Amino acid sequence: xxxxxxxxxxxxxxxxxxxxxxxxxxxxxxxxxxxxxxxxxxxxxxxxxxxxxxxxxxxxxxxxxxxxxxxxxxxxxxxxxxxxxxxxxxxxxxxxxxxxxxxxxxxxxxxxxxxxxxxxxxxxxxxxxxxxxxxxxxxxxxxxxxxxxxxxxxxxxxxxxxxxxxxxxxxxxxxxxxxxxxxxxxxxxxxxxxxxxxxxxxxxxxxxxxxxxxxxxxxxxxxxxxxxxxxxxxxxxxxxxxxxxxxxxxxxxxxxxxxxxxxxxxxxxxxxxxxxxxxxxxxxxxxxxxxxxxxxxxxxxxxxxxxxxxxxxxxxxxxxxxxxxxxxxxxxxxxxxxxxxx
Amino acid sequence: xxxxxxxxxxxxxxxxxxxxxxxxxxxxxxxxxxxxxxxxxxxxxxxxxxxxxxxxxxxxxxxxxxxxxxxxxxxxxxxxxxxxxxxxxxxxxxxxxxxxxxxxxxxxxxxxxxxxxxxxxxxxxxxxxxxxxxxxxxxxxxxxxxxxxxxxxxxxxxxxxxxxxxxxxxxxxxxxxxxxxxxxxxxxxxxxxxxxxxxxxxxxxxxxxxxxxxxxxxxxxxxxxxxxxxxxxxxxxxxxxxxxxxxxxxxxxxxxxxxxxxxxxxxxxxxxxxxxxxxxxxxxxxxxxxxxxxxxxxxxxxxxxxxxxxx
Numbered sequence: 001x002x003x004x005x006x007x008x009x010x011x012x013x014x015x016x017x018x019x020x021x022x023x024x025x026x027x028x029x030x031x032x033x034x035x036x037x038x039x040x041x042x043x044x045x046x047x048x049x050x051x052x053x054x055x056x057x058x059x060x061x062x063x064x065x066x067x068x069x070x071x072x073x074x075x076x077x078x079x080x081x082x083x084x085x086x087x088x089x090x091x092x093x094x095x096x097x098x099x100x101x102x103x104x105x106x107x108x109x110x111x112x113x114x115x116x117x118x119x120x121x122x123x124x125x126x127x128x129x130x131x132x133x134x135x136x137x138x139x140x141x142x143x144x145x146x147x148x149x150x151x152x153x154x155x156x157x158x159x160x161x162x163x164x165x166x167x168x169x170x171x172x173x174x175x176x177x178x179x180x181x182x183x184x185x186x187x188x189x190x191x192x193x194x195x196x197x198x199x200x201x202x203x204x205x206x207x208x209x210x211x212x213x214x215x216x217x218x219x220x221x222x223x224x225x226x227x228x229x230x231x232x233x234x235x236x237x238x239x240x241x242x243x244x245x246x247x248x249x250x251x252x253x254x255x256x257x258x259x260x261x262x263x264x265x266x267x268x269x270x271x272x273x274x275x276x277x278x279x280x281x282x283x284x285x286x287x288x289x290x291x292x293x294x295x296x297x298x299x300x301x302x303x304x305x306x307x308x309x310x311x312x313x314x315x316x317x318x319x320x321x322x323x324x325x326x327x328x329x330x331x332x333x334x335x336x337x338x339x340x341x342x
Numbered sequence: 343x344x345x346x347x348x349x350x351x352x353x354x355x356x357x358x359x360x361x362x363x364x365x366x367x368x369x370x371x372x373x374x375x376x377x378x379x380x381x382x383x384x385x386x387x388x389x390x391x392x393x394x395x396x397x398x399x400x401x402x403x404x405x406x407x408x409x410x411x412x413x414x415x416x417x418x419x420x421x422x423x424x425x426x427x428x429x430x431x432x433x434x435x436x437x438x439x440x441x442x443x444x445x446x447x448x449x450x451x452x453x454x455x456x457x458x459x460x461x462x463x464x465x466x467x468x469x470x471x472x473x474x475x476x477x478x479x480x481x482x483x484x485x486x487x488x489x490x491x492x493x494x495x496x497x498x499x500x501x502x503x504x505x506x507x508x509x510x511x512x513x514x515x516x517x518x519x520x521x522x523x524x525x526x527x528x529x530x531x532x533x534x535x536x537x538x539x540x541x542x543x544x545x546x547x548x549x550x551x552x553x554x555x556x557x558x559x560x561x562x563x564x565x566x567x568x569x570x571x572x573x574x575x576x577x578x579x580x581x582x583x584x585x586x587x588x589x590x591x592x593x594x595x596x597x598x599x600x601x602x603x604x605x606x607x608x609x610x611x612x613x614x615x616x617x618x619x620x621x622x623x624x625x626x627x628x629x630x631x632x633x634x635x636x637x638x639x640x641x642x643x644x645x646x647x648x649x650x651x652x653x
Binding site for chain 1: 402441442445451453562563
């Protein structure tokens with residue numbers, strides 16, 4: 001498969017391009033970015049001769065089967081629609097779009113043009129989430145009654161210019177919220193029906209939400225709770241899945257989980273601590289953590305390439321719309337101070 | 343050990359090694375600061391422009407103890423304006439590897455304080471600079487931001503532990519006067535660099551805010567410690583000695599303090615004014631085992647290189 005990259009910033013440079021270069025039978029045939037120095041540097045590194053400042057010109061190139069859109073999210077909808085109209089399969093960075101309306105418009109065009117589509121929810125491809133998803137599907141904890149997720153992330157200041165986040169319209173919900181909401185929807189496997197959000201700007205001068213808690217109810221009667229914050233100095237992405245037959249605690253960044261079917265004993269906590277300590281030392285002395293990150297992009301792209309099952313496509317589109325709808329509803333709920341039907 | 347023969351600008355009794363220590367919370371701050379300034383006589387006797395270096399080292403709210411509290415700056419500016427409304431007051435900070443003070447100034451409530459007292463925020467990383475010969479331990483010459491030229495310099499720092507150098511207060515605050523953003527490159531020589539920046543930009547007065555201090559790991563993440571103390575003085579070395587003792591350290595075991603004293607920045611022989619250090623009996627959570635474990639965990643790569651003989 002032949003890929004074109006639209007937007008060659010930090011995420012494309014650190015993840016997409018290295019991941020593509022490791023996948024067999026995949027060629028990077030074209031690059032597009034507004035920065036000609038970036039294009040020059042990357043075209044030399046990846047031996048790509050076809051470069052464009054204007055991405056629309058790139059989309060005219062029939063040599064390209066698929067595109068990866070890695071631009072700021074306010075550009076995603078326009079670019080997804082253009083790419084779909086040109087018959088290109090699409091991988092787009094998260095968040096898919098900033099509003100539900102944009103997502104619906106994109107999905108209409110994607111379905112009309114019959115192209116493959118996925119959003120970069122690469123955490124789905126982390127070993128611990130893959131394993132726990134399998135356990136849940138096997139019914140190891142019975143029927144899920146509720147999931148709580150915590151995504152407390154340091155403020156994204158260094159590296160990528162994330163200034164699009166720091167305004168009244170976006171904020172912390174759009175930083176790690178897409179990953180967390182996607183994971184919640186993925187595990188729950190039922191459409192969300194109502195969202196209630198609390199929190200806001202705890203600094204009173206930042207101009208955007210920096211700590212938000214969201215309650216989501218689902219069609220199957222279950223609920224999910226998402227806790228997003230930039231404030232407490234902790235870097236953590238964890239989930240607790242409670243079911244009629246047990247409980248799973250997931251620590252995504254540490255690639256670790258614990259499964260309980262009865263009240264955990266002190267021995268369970270001791271064993272848990274030992275496993276975490278082992279995981280910390282492995283991360284310290286190897287490049288396991290960064291390898292896991294790149295691997296997740298590789299697996300996502302491979303899955304995208306291999307995915308020709310239309311039923312799976314439709315489900316994927318529904319889940320992506322569900323994620324964007326939850327984000328959109330959370331924003332509205334915060335603004336209006338009430339629950340929002342999704 | 344004799345000081346090296348260095349040119350250190352001494353005026354306005356900068357060889358005064360008395361250190362003012364006062365217990366109190368924010369409600370006592372105005373009285374305590376006024377009391378401190380009254381003891382030292384007229385602050386800024388030549389009525390120069392005033393430069394106040396604050397600490398905005400990371401995206402951490404003021405109540406964590408990691409950065410300057412706008413409430414403290416508010417009271418300090420009030421005290422300075424009590425002396426004079428005429429001179430310019432600049433509140434300064436520089437960009438750092440993970441810090442963007444242009445954003446933090448807005449987000450953490452400093453803008454209303456600056457407007458109220460007619461003070462101006464200056465980003466040192468965006469200033470023109472002039473070269474100052476110091477023939478220092480790490481730098482032969484150093485870039486000094488223009489705003490420091492012929493100004494009265496007040497260092498307003500926080501009382502914090504530091505996982506690498508043990509203490510971050512009066513002397514370490516000047517590390518943030520280096521205009522270069524990626525200051526992380528200086529960390530392998532940090533003690534020498536702290537000496538050099540203080541040779542180049544020695545504060546005329548140092549104030550350390552320990553009302554909400556930072557303990558445990560420091561200097562950005564750690565436990566907020568309500569030490570309820572302010573420390574001040576003309577000699578930043580003396581001030582740091584007192585701060586070290588408050589935290590529970592022997593100042594002679596802090597390399598940059600010793601080096602600053604040995605190179606003429608100030609004196610480790612201080613006299614205390616105000617409250618006794620015995621009255622400030624606060625646990626900064628600096629137990630050896632935890633510090634050692636945290637240090638090893640966060641510096642494993644460089645430690646492995648060091649002990650395996652790598653560069």
